[in-house]
Amino acid sequence: MDIIIAGAGRVGFNLAKTLSIGHNVTVIDRNAEALQRLQESLDILPVHGDIEDPYTYHKLIDKHADLFIAVTDLDEANIVSTLIAGDSIEVGRKFIRLRNSFFAKSSIREKLGIDEAIFPMQLSSDTVETLLEYPRANNVKSFKYLGMKLISLRASSISEPVELAEEGFAVVGIERDKRFFVPEPPVTVAPGDLLYLFGDEARIRELCGRYETDVPGRIERCVIFGAGDLGVAIARRLLDSGIEVKLIDKDLQRCETADELLEGEATAISCRYGTAAIFEEEGLGEADLMIAATDDDEYNIIKCLEAREHDIRKVVAINNELEYYGLMHALGIVVVRGPKISAYHAILERIYSSGVVMERKYCGGKGSVFLRKIFPGSKLAGRTVKPFKKGECALFLVRGDRLARFDGPRTLEEGDVIVAFVTERAAPALKAWIYGL
Structure with a gap:
């Protein structure tokens, strides 16, 4: 092009x-x-x-x-x-x-x-709002044509490797020691793994409660560092959900503007030097959730680490720099795409998606999701198709509310959805296969 x-x-x-x-x-x-x-x-x-x-x-x-x-x-x-x-x-x-x-x-x-x-500001705010519904998840993605979700969670409650039985869901990605891969069944989960699960959200939600126990099951109080446009947008979403919000910013003018825009519903606090002492002085450690939403990724990381030291169990950093993604995950910080990186990913996804195949990114762009629906009148309906078998890929056929691995020849029906989760290295070959069906 x-x-x-x-x-x-x-x-x-x-x-x-x-x-x-x-x-x-x-x-x-x-x-x-x-x-x-x-x-x-x-x-x-x-x-x-x-x-x-x-x-x-x-x-x-x-x-x-x-x-x-x-x-x-x-x-x-x-x-x-x-x-x-x-x-x-x-x-x-x-x-x-x-x-x-x-x-x-x-x-x-x-x-x-x-x-x-x-609208990148809206995309980032939407992601944060989703975390209220799934407080023990790291991220949640929904898909057109499917009721199933892709949910990531940290395996924090296990102390030794365990085999995970896939019931109503599948493990479609693991980030371990900064390395991302798509596992083959049977799947063994190691302590601290970041798991990407696809399938029935009720089953995955139940798993979140068992595997991620270090974070609260309900969010009632939140601290946001950064009272700029994004911080205010996130605060508005949280307030509408009944969450108590405190906004912290070095800039007094931004605090005053935020207070006006939020009509005094949130507590806006000006902290000129942004020191760690603010956690003690303002009792921020009582929060269930801390979100660092400034334009400075390094500052966001620091605030998340300080929050962890003050016993805030769930910390979220807005990330606009691709290079920091792996570091944030390694530090146990929940990463939400900032407006700039959201714009980048959203544009790429829409460029590469078409009326035939949809493409999404996950794990900070280390993995891709491809979907192809068999519409009424499609030439694929009634046709038997062999699966993609070049590795680094988890391939599924969704029929109704049933998820099945596409690991052998399948006769496709109208309404079926082919879903593939693949590493970036294998994505070009998978893309050629799914478009060429």
Whole structure:
């Protein structure tokens, strides 16, 4: 594909890094240094200019773009660039990143002819809200066409390796000692493993209660470090769920703004130096949950470690840096994708998903999920298919509410869903197989 990315910030850089492998990528930005860094490390075409200036696109006037992606930090710039690009050059699909939740409820997407609008702040808030429903889980993912869920949990209650019987669910990934793999049955679980379970959520929820005992089974009080836009968005979700919330921030103005936006329902505390003493001074150790939601990943990690020292049993860090994901897991910190990394993953998932196959990421991008539904009238209905057998993959056939391993030839029926969990290394081969059915 020919892809144009407007914005060379963190999201734009990561997208260019991934998409430049196998695609022709052009990146537009007025920051010459950012473009130079991109060009030095990636095979991309840099275009220096203001994405809101029509003249910038004159350099691309004869260029066709299969995909235009606007991912700067400014909604207005993204909207304007999408309009100008659509008017100046031939564009197949338009993706846009938007911070303001107002646009999610408006008709702006239809009016601008935007194919995909990504609201990363909402994505991060949604993930945190899910943790209230599954307090002993690390993460929860739902899927279109399926009532089953992918739930991750830490095996903290076992002291020696045990064999896990799969009943109504399957183990589709294990992260152990910073290494991720897709196990084959029978599955042996080691102490401290981060397990990824797919299947009936009631069965998995019961397992969470047995395997993850270090965290509370119910969240009633929460502390949030960071009173910026994301911290306020998360606090709003928690307050609506009846959770008592304290917001902590070094910036007094942000605390005052948060207090106003939340109408005084949360306690906003200004801590100028953000020292560990705040835990004792404000009695933060009584919280069931601590969320570090600042823009600084390193600061978030530190606050989570301090919270653990003050006996807060469940700690969550918002993560915007791919390189910190493994470290956070190794430290026993629950990781929630921040707005920037949420935007990156959401855009990739929507680029690679189609009307035939859906693709999702899990375990920080170390694993991929592929789904293919057998729709009415599909050429696959009634056809016998052999499974993918190249390793590093767990393949299933979901029929109704029944989950079965796809480990031999299967005759497919309308309504069936083929689901594959695969490591990133094996993902290209699996992708070719599932599209080629």
